[in-house]
Amino acid sequence: MSNLTIPLHIRAETSPADPNNIRFVLERDVQKGSLLTFPDADTAQGETLVKALFAITGVKMVDVSGAIPDDVIMVKDGKFLILLDYLAPHLGMDTETLRVSLQSGGVVSQCEAEIGIDVGKTRLIIRSSNCVWACQISADGTAYEIPAPLLTIKDVKDGSVLRDRIRQYLSNLPAAKIPITYGQLARSMGLNPPGTIAKVTQALEETMLEDAKNGVPFLASLVVSKVGQSNAAKGFFQQARALGREPRFGENDQDYYQREFNGALAIVTAITHAADSRQD
Numbered sequence: 030m031s032n033l034t035i036p037l038h039i040r041a042e043t044s045p046a047d048p049n050n051i052r053f054v055l056e057r058d059v060q061k062g063s064l065l066t067f068p069d070a071d072t073a074q075g076e077t078l079v080k081a082l083f084a085i086t087g088v089k090m091v092d093v094s095g096a097i098p099d100d101v102i103m104v105k106d107g108k109f110l111i112l113l114d115y116l117a118p119h120l121g122m123d124t125e126t127l128r129v130s131l132q133s134g135g136v137v138s139q140c141e142a143e144i145g146i147d148v149g150k151t152r153l154i155i156r157s158s159n160c161v162w163a164c165q166i167s168a169d170g171t172a173y174e175i176p177a178p179l180l181t182i183k184d185v186k187d188g189s190v191l192r193d194r195i196r197q198y199l200s201n202l203p204a205a206k207i208p209i210t211y212g213q214l215a216r217s218m219g220l221n222p223p224g225t226i227a228k229v230t231q232a233l234e235e236t237m238l239e240d241a242k243n244g245v246p247f248l249a250s251l252v253v254s255k256v257g258q259s260n261a262a263k264g265f266f267q268q269a270r271a272l273g274r275e276p277r278f279g280e281n282d283q284d285y286y287q288r289e290f291n292g293a294l295a296i297v298t299a300i301t302h303a304a305d306s307r308q309d
Contacts, residue, residue, distance in 0.1 A: 053082065065093040066176075094173040097164060102153075102172050109140065109153055109166065116155060119162045126271055129264060130157060135231050157231075192232040194218060196239075199248050204298055208253040208290070211262070234268050241272040246292025261286045 040054050068090050073079040082091050103110045117127040120136065130136040136157045143150040143165070152175070154163045166172045198217060202209065209217075215225040233249040240247050247269065254262050266282055269275060269289075276285035 067091040092176045094175050097172040097174060102166060120157045120160045126267055129267060133227055133230060135227055191228060192235040195232045196236050196248060199251055200297055202297060207251050207294060211252055214252055230264060237268050237272060241274060247289045248293050250286060250289040250293050
């Protein structure tokens with residue numbers, strides 16, 4: 030945050046988006062770039078302004094909105110366009126992964142017209158399977174990062190329900206039915222159009238994140254574009270590389286995919302055999 034030795038005029042406002050929040054509006058910017066979050070007073074060491082806000086009775090957390098550079102957000106044909114290089118790290122992705130996710134529906138956006146004291150401003154929310162980024166854009170084009178609305182954060186967390194259902198389903202799938210296509214998996218999950226494949230893809234990418242952390246083969250490798258062709262989706266390889274998993278020396282993509290597939294199949298087979306043994 031910038032030097033706050035010069036006194037500032039501050040006014041307090043209620044938040045139209047969340048009645049439990051109070052917004053303190055300063056006469057000038059104090060934070061450039063990303064939103065800063067202070068979850069408690071102990072994290073505000075050295076931040077005079079933030080410590081002063083925590084001294085107010087009832088303040089439990091402080092978010093400091095970051096001013097977004099002027100060239101990051103543009104308007105074309107009535108739509109907001111954001112530089113992918115700026116947005117990608119806020120969603121935990123590299124630029125190419127974000128580009129692909131936007132095309133596939135793995136990352137979605139929504140615009141909301143603000144109400145009350147914020148009339149004339151627009152809230153822009155960008156959501157991936159496990160991250161939410163939001164900003165508020167004024168009529169003159171100035172924009173600030175803001176905390177993501179609580180309902181939107183809940184929507185992302187609810188996505189973990191589908192992830193867990195898919196993991197359980199694939200883990201108990203008979204070997205004779207493996208591999209399974211994205212469409213078959215979506216139908217097995219009871220998903221209705223539109224966007225069924227995108228929802229399945231998001232959930233599978235979440236399972237890949239878990240599997241990478243646990244150092245086990247990607248369960249998502251059991252899901253293919255077309256049965257009979259071992260045709261892993263392009264997004265599978267992109268997500269694998271983003272998680273630090275890729276072909277070894279001398280392997281091509283197909284070799285690498287087959288290795289992940291064989292490992293995941295072995296785990297699933299062991300699970301189903303164990304279940305059969307318990308039933309016997």
